[in-house]
Amino acid sequence: MIAVTSLRSTAKHDTGMTKKQDQAINKQRISPDYANSITGILLLAALLSSLVITTSRVSTWNYNIITDFSALLTASFLIALTDALVLKIFNPLLEKLPLLVNLISAYLLLMVTTFTICFALYMVVLEHWPFDLSGEWTQVSLMQIFIIGTVNYLVVISILLQRAKTSALKKSFQAANLQALQSRIRPHFMFNSMNSIAGLIRNNPEMAELALQDLADLIRVLMADARKLVPLVAEIETSKQYLKIEKLRLGDRLGVQWHMKSIPKNCFVPSLILQPLLENAVYHGIEPSFGGGVIDIDMRADENNVQILIRNPLPDDGVRSHRKGNQIAIDNIKQRLIRHFGEGASLSSIRRNEMHITKIIFPVIMSR
């Protein structure tokens, strides 16, 4: 079990990890938390109101109203607390069930409990109370209890589900923020670049100065609001600066070819649509390969659309498997393209003849 964990663990940090988080979000199960303290209160409120309303509709209303009300209050208290207790006890079990089964089981549990308590109260307690309930209880009886139980259940469930959804949403939002941050900066790249610059300072101070400026510009763009639009030429400049830093690290292993044809000067794009793709190309295509390779960027435009093709070689089979794809970064770019340009924009990639080719198309928009 010897391993190449380093590759993987870093890859994990950059990509796999966020992927895992993503899956966690997708899989994150929404289930009502019956153990929540609100259960008892809600049940109580719901029960109280429905019991009071139901009783008020009983036509033979002929005994002391205070005694009657306190009897009902006591009864509903007991029912509510028992219901809450039962749900609380079964919560760990219910949590494991699929949502629908969970809801149905909870409903059945609640109904059985409600019926049992009502029946027990009727049999044991109410008979001995100083008023006659016989007529009403049998008439009110089953159907009424059933309706009360169901109404209570629906109220409780809808509120608890709403809460569960909100908290799931909050979690996924936090994770998404983290992903956005991590997919923007590969720490491995950042610290290796700083190490390169530290080395250059004594041997080639001028080159170190240039590299530091490039790195600073790159960090500035990475830290800026990714939602804003930038001129395409600025995005190209950022990409070139990025590749210059990589070239410093990787030396002859990294070759870059730019082909640009009639790129409109004042065309605007979402920031960071190109640089992360080039970073992927270096990370997957060049770094893991012993001999390196050439990244080829072909950019052309007609009156309506800009098309960018990024080609990078795929490394040997032996190493490829150790670096996982950065789907998050790709999805992120795709989303931003579509948000800005609508369905006219696209991002796709294919593997052909040991090459990985990424294609971006978006309409030319001249001003903000």
Added chain:
Amino acid sequence: MKILIVDDESLARQRMRDLLTDLGGIDIVGEAVNGSEAIEKSITLKPDLLLMDIRMPVMDGLEAAMHLQGIENPPMIIFTTAYDEHALEAFEVNAVDYLLKPIRKERLDAALQKAQPITSKQLKEVSLAGDRKSSRSHISVHMRGRITLIPVQDIIYFIADNKYVTVRTASEQHLIEESLVSLEEEFSDRFLRVHRSSLVNTDYLRGMEKNTAGHWRVLMKGIDEKLVVSRRHTPQVRRWVRR
């Protein structure tokens, strides 16, 4: 102290050289650009210590360190890395020393002063810390103090025979002391069990045929030899061949 510098980035190697020169009293015996070269040079140059980057093409630092445990008097190793959040936690826990880039001279000095041999157990713990299933890029064959590294993608099959496992490539055959079960587990994404005693690299699977006795056998690319498929494994193998 004789030191071998291992890093795939030339500026990183240069900087390490500068720092070591500043410290003085150190004999830099050479440089290597990946794990595989580090092993070769460790055998020929016999350094006392390797300053080795973790993430490198061909073979990474951790795997190289593992293979190096098999040679006589393995060198001490201090790992260097720019960033490896998860691996580094395991390094701390298992007291394996490492240097973070950009490397500080004082920190390098301190690490060299207290350098100690790493054990296989420590390396294993560290390697597994990535929590993901990890597999070697090479299999190492140890013979009379020498190491032969076989890239896993070149291996056509493993066959277990008593204590040893035969490793077969298109041109060579070696014996290693490993268990077929652990090999199967480690390379499950690439190798397929066709028989109680054999694993075949799925990249080399060419087809199946029935011999006169009615037993299924697999055909593989690059070699004429055919391996017997046990009844139990026939359905899986057939599924693979059909792909």
